[in-house]
Amino acid sequence: MHAESEILFRDSAAKALLDPQLRANFRRAMDGLVAKRRAQFPDPKDLQDLRDLSTAIRSRSLLNLPALLEKLEKSCTKNGIKVHWAETCEQANELILGLLQARGAKHLVKGKSMVSEEMHLNAFLEAHGIEALESDLGEYIIQLDGETPSHIIMPAIHKNKDQIARQFSQKIKDAKYTEDVDELTAMARRVLRQKFLDADAGLSGVNFAVAETGTLCLVENEGNGRMSTHVPPLHIAVMGLEKVVATLEEVAPLYAILTRSATGQAVSTYFNLITGPRGNDEKDGPQEVHLVILDNGRSRIYADPQLRATLRCIRCGACMNHCPVYTRVGGHAYEAVYPGPIGKILTPQIEGVGVRHDLLHGSSLCGACAEVCPVEIPIPDILVRLRREATHEDPSSNVVGKGTGRTASEDRAWRIWAGVLKRPAIYRLATWFATRFGWALPASAPLIKSWTQFRTKPVPARRSLSERMRAEGGRHD
Amino acid sequence: MNATLEAFKTRAEAVSAEVHRFTGRQEALAFILGFLREAGVSAAPQCGAVWVAGTFLDGTVQAELHSQVPGISFDVTQEASAAAKVGVSQLDWAIARTGTLVQDATAVEKRLVSSLPPIHVALIGTDRILEDMGSVLQHLRPDQFNYISFITGPSRTADIERVLTIGVHGPEQLLIVVVDEFDRVTP
Numbered sequence: 001m002h003a004e005s006e007i008l009f010r011d012s013a014a015k016a017l018l019d020p021q022l023r024a025n026f027r028r029a030m031d032g033l034v035a036k037r038r039a040q041f042p043d044p045k046d047l048q049d050l051r052d053l054s055t056a057i058r059s060r061s062l063l064n065l066p067a068l069l070e071k072l073e074k075s076c077t078k079n080g081i082k083v084h085w086a087e088t089c090e091q092a093n094e095l096i097l098g099l100l101q102a103r104g105a106k107h108l109v110k111g112k113s114m115v116s117e118e119m120h121l122n123a124f125l126e127a128h129g130i131e132a133l134e135s136d137l138g139e140y141i142i143q144l145d146g147e148t149p150s151h152i153i154m155p156a157i158h159k160n161k162d163q164i165a166r167q168f169s170q171k172i173k174d175a176k177y178t179e180d181v182d183e184l185t186a187m188a189r190r191v192l193r194q195k196f197l198d199a200d201a202g203l204s205g206v207n208f209a210v211a212e213t214g215t216l217c218l219v220e221n222e223g224n225g226r227m228s229t230h231v232p233p234l235h236i237a238v239m240g241l242e243k244v245v246a247t248l249e250e251v252a253p254l255y256a257i258l259t260r261s262a263t264g265q266a267v268s269t270y271f272n273l274i275t276g277p278r279g280n281d282e283k284d285g286p287q288e289v290h291l292v293i294l295d296n297g298r299s300r301i302y303a304d305p306q307l308r309a310t311l312r313c314i315r316c317g318a319c320m321n322h323c324p325v326y327t328r329v330g331g332h333a334y335e336a337v338y339p340g341p342i343g344k345i346l347t348p349q350i351e352g353v354g355v356r357h358d359l360l361h362g363s364s365l366c367g368a369c370a371e372v373c374p375v376e377i378p379i380p381d382i383l384v385r386l387r388r389e390a391t392h393e394d395p396s397s398n399v400v401g402k403g404t405g406r407t408a409s410e411d412r413a414w415r416i417w418a419g420v421l422k423r424p425a426i427y428r429l430a431t432w433f434a435t436r437f438g439w440a441l442p443a444s445a446p447l448i449k450s451w452t453q454f455r456t457k458p459v460p461a462r463r464s465l466s467e468r469m470r471a472e473g474g475r476h477d
Numbered sequence: 478m479n480a481t482l483e484a485f486k487t488r489a490e491a492v493s494a495e496v497h498r499f500t501g502r503q504e505a506l507a508f509i510l511g512f513l514r515e516a517g518v519s520a521a522p523q524c525g526a527v528w529v530a531g532t533f534l535d536g537t538v539q540a541e542l543h544s545q546v547p548g549i550s551f552d553v554t555q556e557a558s559a560a561a562k563v564g565v566s567q568l569d570w571a572i573a574r575t576g577t578l579v580q581d582a583t584a585v586e587k588r589l590v591s592s593l594p595p596i597h598v599a600l601i602g603t604d605r606i607l608e609d610m611g612s613v614l615q616h617l618r619p620d621q622f623n624y625i626s627f628i629t630g631p632s633r634t635a636d637i638e639r640v641l642t643i644g645v646h647g648p649e650q651l652l653i654v655v656v657d658e659f660d661r662v663t664p
């Protein structure tokens with residue numbers, strides 16, 4: 001029955017709606033991102049062509065996933081990149097801890113990586129006495145307050161500059177209060193620069209991994225990703241196993257559609273192709289490069305032909321920027337690492353459709369996400385499928401928590417409904433009552449209220465259809 | 478000016494890079510030395526310039542540059558780069574369509590000079606500007622190079638209220654010097 005530790009999106013969303021500051025922060029930011037993306041795609045036909053191509057590339061990569069991953073490992077190994085596999089987040093965390101401890105590393109500086117958020121790596125390392133410092137400006141801002149990202153591309157977008165000014169003046173040593181964005185950025189730069197130079201290890205995410213050449217592609221604007229991967233002596237990259245593509249030729253269109261969909265930039269400031277550690281004759285740069293490939297439920301998603309589309313995602317964030325729900329409640333209301341539409345289908349598939357049942361229903365199925373998604377993930381269709389999975393225990397499905405999302409009262413209601421439909425006499429009696437007295441039921445009656453809270457109460461017809469048929473001489477064949 | 482160069486310049490300037498073009502190497506060199514002096518490069522601490530020598534300097538006596546602008550160093554280490562004001566390096570290719578510079582940055586000093594100092598001066602031959610990413614990748618196969626960098630404009634962020642801010646972790650100023658006769662050694 002209903003899973004114990006259920007987290008209710010309904011409650012957190014309702015709370016977020018009451019925060020005008022938060023709503024204004026999101027509204028402004030999302031409107032800006034939507035306009036910038038639109039400016040990058042002036043021709044709908046060009047956009048559609050690029051989406052078709054990107055979708056085809058991602059679908060094909062997934063079709064050959066096991067073979068591509070094997071090939072990636074082979075190519076990386078040949079290049080001197082050590083590959084590690086982790087089935088669970090715990091394994092991945094232990095692996096990384098092991099790598100750091102073996103080298104006596106105490107200070108890790110991180111580029112942006114959503115997978116490391118998924119692993120809750122920072123907290124894990126801190127618990128083992130290793131400092132894990134976020135260097136992406138947005139990630140740094142939220143780390144200062146111990147928050148989680150509220151957007152996959154712009155992690156601190158829920159805060160405005162006054163809030164950040166206050167935060168910096170309290171938490172950064174010798175910082176003065178300023179609301180000037182340039183000065184705030186310079187402050188973070190100063191703190192982080194020293195950390196880069198002192199770090200024993202750098203960690204980064206991976207946007208695309210090329211199987212053929214064993215190349216890790218990194219997309220970024222700030223330069224922290226580059227620094228995390230070439231200033232400290234050890235570089236660890238983490239990726240979800242779906243990130244692999246066959247060839248470098250396939251990366252070009254994906255990169256082109258990623259930056260334009262995400263931030264409305266034609267290209268990012270930096271795009272790095274990393275194919276190996278430093279050469280023998282080099283004085284600086286990482287001596288070792290490690291790649292940790294995380295499963296965490298992905299191979300199960302992969303096994304389902306419909307749900308597999310979830311793994312096409314290139315994490316551009318366009319679906320959240322365009323989502324009428326996300327833009328109003330913001331990312332934290334989802335209480336998940338991945339918020340917004342992609343999070344609504346990904347989180348329940350990883351954590352269980354029962355515990356995150358509520359999330360599946362926090363959508364009007366308007367379809368804005370699927371319309372902008374660069375790799376055409378049918379998010380609304382997948383939501384509908386998962387809603388069904390949550391309440392039905394289909395023996396052929398391997399969805400986690402299937403059938404555990406139905407509440408006891410829901411179950412009782414359906415049983416009563418079935419009972420009424422099975423007995424014509426009772427059914428007739430019930431419709432007779434509903435048609436005669438239904439109008440008199442107050443909108444505030446217990447069960448009816450949850451419907452009428454936001455909608456007008458439907459008034460039943462004066463006579464049921466079969467009564468009218470009989471009265472008006474229709475034939476009942 | 479040829480169309481490819483024109484397109485490159487427009488795109489690079491649109492992302493806040495500065496583009497200067499010269500016919501010969503001597504002119505370009507004089508411009509760079511002037512720029513370094515103006516930027517305050519000197520032998521004083523934190524005022525140096527780190528320069529990764531490339532074919533652009535073939536036939537130039539490095540000691541002479543040093544005597545013209547004390548503070549220039551050709552011995553590039555992480556420490557020197559972190560303390561320098563300006564980093565100078567030669568890039569391998571450029572992409573007209575996006576205003577992007579491309580570099581085989583396998584040698585780590587090339588990455589250090591373009592990421593640690595606040596100003597990066599990038600040298601590129603006019604004939605090295607190609608149409609798009611695809612044409613560049615035909616020359617720079619990652620199976621042959623350990624680290625390829627694509628650089629489009631100075632370091633930037635919009636993480637605070639989506640306000641565009643230049644110069645976060647990487648350089649805040651990117652000066653691109655395009656030279657027509659890049660490889661011809663002038664006597």
Ligand code: SF4
Pocket residue numbers: 312313314315316317318319320342369372373374375376377
């Ligand atoms: S689901 Fe589509 S739109 Fe959303 S982040 Fe992934 S790729 Fe972008």
